[in-house]
Amino acid sequence: MTDLAALADRLDRAVVSARATAQLPADAQIDAATAYEVQRLGIELREARGERVIGVKMGLTSRAKMAQVGVDEVTWGRLTDAMRREEGGALDHAPFIHPRAEPEIAFILKRGLSGEVSLAEAALALEAVAPAVEIIDSRYENFKFSLGDVIADNSSSAAFFIGPASRPDTDLANLGIALSIDGAVREVGSSAAILGHPLRALVAAARMTERSGHALEAGDIVLAGAATAAVPLAPGMQVEVEVQSLGRVSFHVT
Numbered sequence: 001m002t003d004l005a006a007l008a009d010r011l012d013r014a015v016v017s018a019r020a021t022a023q024l025p026a027d028a029q030i031d032a033a034t035a036y037e038v039q040r041l042g043i044e045l046r047e048a049r050g051e052r053v054i055g056v057k058m059g060l061t062s063r064a065k066m067a068q069v070g071v072d073e074v075t076w077g078r079l080t081d082a083m084r085r086e087e088g089g090a091l092d093h094a095p096f097i098h099p100r101a102e103p104e105i106a107f108i109l110k111r112g113l114s115g116e117v118s119l120a121e122a123a124l125a126l127e128a129v130a131p132a133v134e135i136i137d138s139r140y141e142n143f144k145f146s147l148g149d150v151i152a153d154n155s156s157s158a159a160f161f162i163g164p165a166s167r168p169d170t171d172l173a174n175l176g177i178a179l180s181i182d183g184a185v186r187e188v189g190s191s192a193a194i195l196g197h198p199l200r201a202l203v204a205a206a207r208m209t210e211r212s213g214h215a216l217e218a219g220d221i222v223l224a225g226a227a228t229a230a231v232p233l234a235p236g237m238q239v240e241v242e243v244q245s246l247g248r249v250s251f252h253v254t
């Protein structure tokens, strides 16, 4: 049997030391429910260092993402205040192992959401929506993982930038999304690639977090999951994400 606390500790040491760790061997794989327990234990280690959970990120909500990492189920992870970076600012490459950037849509909630909710209820819980960039940094060697591995690793969460807020009733159905590096477009997609409509990612967040005993609260940030593949980052890069109707968010890598 896998020692869950030991696995959480090993993943946390990979975060703190910026050194990759091995995947669980094939004969010691854990199921999703067990992996969410490891994720929770890992977050307790972060909280013991003073970090605070400020929302969740959905993962693998688009075909492009599933294909890039070879896992085809939706996952979620916790976002902490220490992961948030200032829009337009710098991202230091040093504390990460092999960071990648991906375009996201962020929801800011004005009320809690938990369990089975309709698309209309999810929409009514919005305070605002915004363009965002997520930095993912798998703690596993070569960015390779199974479903259980990636859930235990907090769905690769590492950092994120949130752009300017738009009205909560902004139509999100089919917005063009582009990620550019040094002014050249590297990935393009549509918000429709996110489970057919990004609000479905919020519905999934309410349902999936409740199953693991976690609730979305007023003020929380929820990232919908990337609509395109993620792009590896190197020092010196200028990164910009533009989401049609929502605007831009950018940073540079140092």
Ligand code: OOG
Pocket: 057, 058, 059, 060, 061, 062, 065, 069, 102, 134, 136, 137, 138, 150, 155, 156, 224, 225, 226
């Ligand atoms: C897993 C996290 C996926 C997304 O937006 O789909 C994710 C990974 O790709 O490492 O954040």
Ligand code: MG
Pocket: 057, 058, 059, 102, 104, 134, 136, 223, 225, 226
């Ligand atoms: Mg993501």
